[in-house]
Amino acid sequence: MTGIRIALAGNPNVGKTTLFNALTGSRQHVGNWPGVTVEKKTGRVNRNGHAIEVIDLPGTYSLTAYSADEVVARDYILEEKPDVVVQVVDATNLERNLYLTTQLAELGVPIVIALNMADAAEATGCTIDRERLSALLAIPVVRTVGIRGEGLDDLLDAAIREAETSPYHEHTVGYGNDVEAMIASLVGVLAADKDLAERYPLRWLAARLLEGDENALAKVRESPVSSRVQDLLSAIDPDEYEATMADRRYDVIAAILPQVRTAGARGMNASEMVDRVVTDRYLGIPIFLALMWGTFELTFAVAAPFAALIEAGLAWLSAAVAGSIEPAWLASLVGDGLIGGVGSVLVFVPNIFILFLILSFLEDTGYLARAAFIMDRLMYAIGLPGKAFIPMLIGFGCNVPGIMAARTIEGEKDRLITILVNPFISCSARLPVYILFAGAFFGAAAGGVVFLLYVLGIAAAIGSAKLFRHTILPGESSPFIMEMPPYRLPTVWTSLLHMWSRGAMYVRKAGTIVFAGALVVWCLASFPFGVEYGSSASLAGALGHLLAPLVAPLGFDWKIAVALLFGFVAKEVVVGSLGVLYGTGEEGDALSMALLADPGLSAVTALALMVFVLLYTPCLATIATIRKETGSWRWTGFSVAYGLVLAWLLALIVGQIAPFFLGGA
Amino acid sequence: MSNMIKGVFGAVLGALYGGLGTLQIAAALTGPAVPFVPASLFWGCVLLVIGAVLLTGVRNLARGLDDGVVFFNVGILLSVSFGVISLLAAGAGALEAAIAGEAWSVADTLAPAVYLAAIGAAGFLAWCRAFFRGLATA
Amino acid sequence: MGAVCPLALLSAGTEATIADVRAGREMRLRLVGMGLCPDARVRVQCADRGSLIVSVGDARYALSRGIAMKVLVKEAA
Numbered sequence: 029m030t031g032i033r034i035a036l037a038g039n040p041n042v043g044k045t046t047l048f049n050a051l052t053g054s055r056q057h058v059g060n061w062p063g064v065t066v067e068k069k070t071g072r073v074n075r076n077g078h079a080i081e082v083i084d085l086p087g088t089y090s091l092t093a094y095s096a097d098e099v100v101a102r103d104y105i106l107e108e109k110p111d112v113v114v115q116v117v118d119a120t121n122l123e124r125n126l127y128l129t130t131q132l133a134e135l136g137v138p139i140v141i142a143l144n145m146a147d148a149a150e151a152t153g154c155t156i157d158r159e160r161l162s163a164l165l166a167i168p169v170v171r172t173v174g175i176r177g178e179g180l181d182d183l184l185d186a187a188i189r190e191a192e193t194s195p196y197h198e199h200t201v202g203y204g205n206d207v208e209a210m211i212a213s214l215v216g217v218l219a220a221d222k223d224l225a226e227r228y229p230l231r232w233l234a235a236r237l238l239e240g241d242e243n244a245l246a247k248v249r250e251s252p253v254s255s256r257v258q259d260l261l262s263a264i265d266p267d268e269y270e271a272t273m274a275d276r277r278y279d280v281i282a283a284i285l286p287q288v289r290t291a292g293a294r295g296m297n298a299s300e301m302v303d304r305v306v307t308d309r310y311l312g313i314p315i316f317l318a319l320m321w322g323t324f325e326l327t328f329a330v331a332a333p334f335a336a337l338i339e340a341g342l343a344w345l346s347a348a349v350a351g352s353i354e355p356a357w358l359a360s361l362v363g364d365g366l367i368g369g370v371g372s373v374l375v376f377v378p379n380i381f382i383l384f385l386i387l388s389f390l391e392d393t394g395y396l397a398r399a400a401f402i403m404d405r406l407m408y409a410i411g412l413p414g415k416a417f418i419p420m421l422i423g424f425g426c427n428v429p430g431i432m433a434a435r436t437i438e439g440e441k442d443r444l445i446t447i448l449v450n451p452f453i454s455c456s457a458r459l460p461v462y463i464l465f466a467g468a469f470f471g472a473a474a475g476g477v478v479f480l481l482y483v484l485g486i487a488a489a490i491g492s493a494k495l496f497r498h499t500i501l502p503g504e505s506s507p508f509i510m511e512m513p514p515y516r517l518p519t520v521w522t523s524l525l526h527m528w529s530r531g532a533m534y535v536r537k538a539g540t541i542v543f544a545g546a547l548v549v550w551c552l553a554s555f556p557f558g559v560e561y562g563s564s565a566s567l568a569g570a571l572g573h574l575l576a577p578l579v580a581p582l583g584f585d586w587k588i589a590v591a592l593l594f595g596f597v598a599k600e601v602v603v604g605s606l607g608v609l610y611g612t613g614e615e616g617d618a619l620s621m622a623l624l625a626d627p628g629l630s631a632v633t634a635l636a637l638m639v640f641v642l643l644y645t646p647c648l649a650t651i652a653t654i655r656k657e658t659g660s661w662r663w664t665g666f667s668v669a670y671g672l673v674l675a676w677l678l679a680l681i682v683g684q685i686a687p688f689f690l691g692g693a
Numbered sequence: 694m695s696n697m698i699k700g701v702f703g704a705v706l707g708a709l710y711g712g713l714g715t716l717q718i719a720a721a722l723t724g725p726a727v728p729f730v731p732a733s734l735f736w737g738c739v740l741l742v743i744g745a746v747l748l749t750g751v752r753n754l755a756r757g758l759d760d761g762v763v764f765f766n767v768g769i770l771l772s773v774s775f776g777v778i779s780l781l782a783a784g785a786g787a788l789e790a791a792i793a794g795e796a797w798s799v800a801d802t803l804a805p806a807v808y809l810a811a812i813g814a815a816g817f818l819a820w821c822r823a824f825f826r827g828l829a830t831a
Numbered sequence: 832m833g834a835v836c837p838l839a840l841l842s843a844g845t846e847a848t849i850a851d852v853r854a855g856r857e858m859r860l861r862l863v864g865m866g867l868c869p870d871a872r873v874r875v876q877c878a879d880r881g882s883l884i885v886s887v888g889d890a891r892y893a894l895s896r897g898i899a900m901k902v903l904v905k906e907a908a
Contacts, residue, residue, distance in 0.1 A: 088864075089861065089864035089865050090860065090861075090863070090864030092860045092861075092864070094856075094857040094860055094861065095861070120889055121888070121889040121890050122888075122889065123866065123888035123889060123890075124865065124866045124887075124888055124889070124890050127864060127866070128864070240856075267856070270860070271869070274863045274868055275868070275869070275870070278868065278870075278871070298824060298825070299891075300876050300886070300891070301760065301763040302763060302766075302767060303876065303877055303884060304760045304763055304843075304876070304877055305746065305760070305763055305764050305767040306767070307877045307879065307884065307893075308749075309879045309880070311742070311745060311746055311749065314742045314745065315742060315746065315771070317738075317742075318738070318739045318742040318743070318771070318775075321735055321738075321739060322739065322774075322775060322778045325735070325778065325782060326778050326781060326782055329781070329782035329783075329785045329786060330781060330782065330785040331785075332785060332786070332789045333785055333788040333789040333791075333792055336789055336792045336793055337792060340792070397893070398893070400893075401882070401884070401893035404882065404893075404895050405880075405882060405895075405896075408895065408897075414895065504897075507858070507894075507895050507897035507898040507901075508882075508893070508894065508895035508897070508898065509861075509862070509865075509892055509893070509894050509895070509898050510892065510893050511865070511890060511891065511892055511893075512884055512891040512892060512893050513891075514891075
């Protein structure tokens with residue numbers, strides 16, 4: 029046999045993804061955060077002439093029918109019938125991990141256990157007798173340390189051996205006489221359906237039916253034996269069976285453990301002690317806030333030199349293009365359109381990547397799990413689940429990965445609300461608009477104004493969440509339960525990979541959507557042919573004048589309307605568009621001067637404009653992401669409309685109230 | 694006995710963080726800046742937090758609670774971490790100034806976050822390495 | 832052996848045995864898979880107004896007050 033398929037299964041947080049990376053060398057997202065690998069990932073590796081395909085199944089604690097993760101994992105093994113399943117087991121957490129083993133064993137597929145994180149277990153003085161464990165479970169057990177790449181060859185060899193020699197069998201926990209009798213009866217009935225008998229291990233199917241497993245019931249519904257099965261099932265209480273079977277599984281595990289493991293030093297370990305400090309009722313939140321502030325401070329500071337380099341590079345490129353490309357319209361397309369549009373997004377790449385690097389580092393150490401716990405009470409008061417706060421954090425960098433991070437949230441409504449309010453978190457893209465206007469109109473107070481805008485964004489997100497909770501998406505937030513993995517110091521490589529998977533979304537956005545959008549913007553600004561770029565006579569100008577009445581109450585003129593329209597593509601583009609419309613370009617203070625000189629603009633309108641940019645529709649990339657994550661045009665459209673309306677109203681209110689605080693224009 | 698030393702060290706460092714943190718906030722809100730204590734509302738608050746963690750550790754040590762040491766350890770870790778953050782930010786500032794051709798002086802980096810962290814680092818090297826090694830199984 | 836009470840009411844450092852999990856099927860199965868089922872021994876590590884971090888076997892979980900109220904335990908002596 030030369031082609032073999034291995035499925036990787038296991039609990040969350042056992043280092044399964046690291047092992048997968050080590051085996052296949054592919055890039056993956058690694059986190060201490062449960063539930064992150066919802067999609068299946070595949071990779072390849074060769075060993076001894078065998079071409080092996082490895083499939084990374086979602087991490088699950090068990091194999092019930094209740095969560096998508098579990099169903100995906102279960103169905104893959106049942107339907108796709110991989111040659112062998114490698115269960116990655118956390119050596120420091122045997123009891124819980126073995127629960128999954130008992131369930132996997134019932135599926136009938138050959139299994140190999142990778143006893144991972146063996147180094148951590150050994151460090152606590154714990155020893156595990158692998159041979160004994162293997163004998164008791166009738167499953168080969170291989171010692172691995174995924175992050176160091178130890179044991180991988182042995183693991184592959186064991187997997188290949190099992191795949192080639194082990195018959196498809198079901199060894200499983202004995203559930204006690206009563207349950208076993210019921211299982212036998214059910215199996216007898218099910219066996220009459222040859223089709224079912226071929227597709228599924230009957231003992232497994234019978235056990236699931238007794239537990240009232242929805243997914244199993246569905247599989248049997250179409251079968252000719254269905255009515256006889258129903259007869260047998262009608263007399264029993266599935267809850268009781270499920271409880272009994274779970275008990276038996278734990279009994280077996282409890283019997284096995286003492287025979288194979290000598291416990292290491294017990295008592296509070298360092299992770300537990302640190303948690304006492306970090307989740308302290310008085311210091312927990314201040315520590316968290318301090319770390320968050322440190323994160324943002326470091327991000328802006330360290331990104332600045334790189335951004336400066338990129339800007340300088342773009343300026344040089346722009347000048348070179350203007351000088352050397354003929355005809356003029358092409359030079360304008362490349363220079364003003366592409367370099368200008370895409371460039372304004374690229375300048376932020378350092379900012380995004382550093383923020384994500386730091387957040388990934390915090391996540392990989394396990395701290396963010398504690399932070400989610402600390403914030404849970406606050407989030408609950410808002411109507412959001414505690415886990416929603418990570419997507420919101422990520423949103424400060426870019427809303428796109430922020431919204432995608434909402435996948436870890438279980439409740440549908442919770443997830444939806446998290447996704448809908450994420451765009452109000454002020455992402456990095458809006459910053460250049462704030463810097464431009466706050467800098468021009470507010471001088472020394474600019475920093476304070478920008479800070480207030482960020483606060484307003486958070487307030488809008490919170491307010492909207494409460495609003496949605498009470499009106500369109502009512503219900504309670506799902507209760508918070510999350511595993512607290514031990515603290516670890518992540519390797520540089522791990523954090524970099526993690527950073528890349530999130531940051532790459534931003535770069536892709538620049539490369540695709542913004543690129544296309546910049547082309548469209550350029551066309552609108554350049555046609556009808558021969559018109560001055562971005563002037564009132566161009567198509568863009570015409571659009572601006574068309575929209576002007578809509579924004580007039582807010583104090584915006586047609587130029588602002590055009591800039592806002594272009595900002596729909598990516599909010600960074602607003603500044604570039606204004607540069608074009610005022611004819612100054614973005615360099616130096618020319619644009620600020622032009623803005624100040626414009627009689628139609630004042631500190632009040634500047635403030636209203638910044639509020640508008642903060643809140644109005646998500647950018648194109650974000651809209652695409654919302655559509656993808658919610659799978660619904662309806663909610664996407666709602667998001668756009670709600671944002672527009674909220675932005676318009678708040679900008680109006682701010683425009684009216686501000687004069688009192690600012691003392692006139 | 695070593696607890697006693699840690700207690701004193703923690704008390705002194707904690708008080709320094711508290712005091713300098715308050716100064717930074719005061720300077721930001723109202724008045725004159727003291728040399729080597731730049732005005733910054735946020736850094737001031739961060740310093741206060743670090744001071745609070747250290748002082749809580751001292752208080753718990755005094756009461757004989759076993760989590761006193763942990764507060765102390767975490768406080769030292771925070772001290773060193775924010776010192777590193779401050780230095781990195783300053784370094785980046787220097788780099789940016791170099792690129793833009795602006796003036797920059799080393800004096801810009803001297804904030805309490807940095808020099809207090811130097812003291813914290815001493816504490817870390819003396820007492821905390823074993824504790825945190827127990828955590829890091831990367 | 833104490834009387835049965837919700838896990839949420841215990842303080843840090845207490846040990847207890849789970850007596851019952853009063854939650855919907857879905858939640859219950861999830862908790863069972865994680866190790867929180869009747870007869871399991873739990874130890875409360877951090878507690879703050881109902882939200883807890885507990886250890887079960889070798890694993891540690893953070894629970895909000897909502898869930899902790901639904902898990903009924905008997906305190907160990």
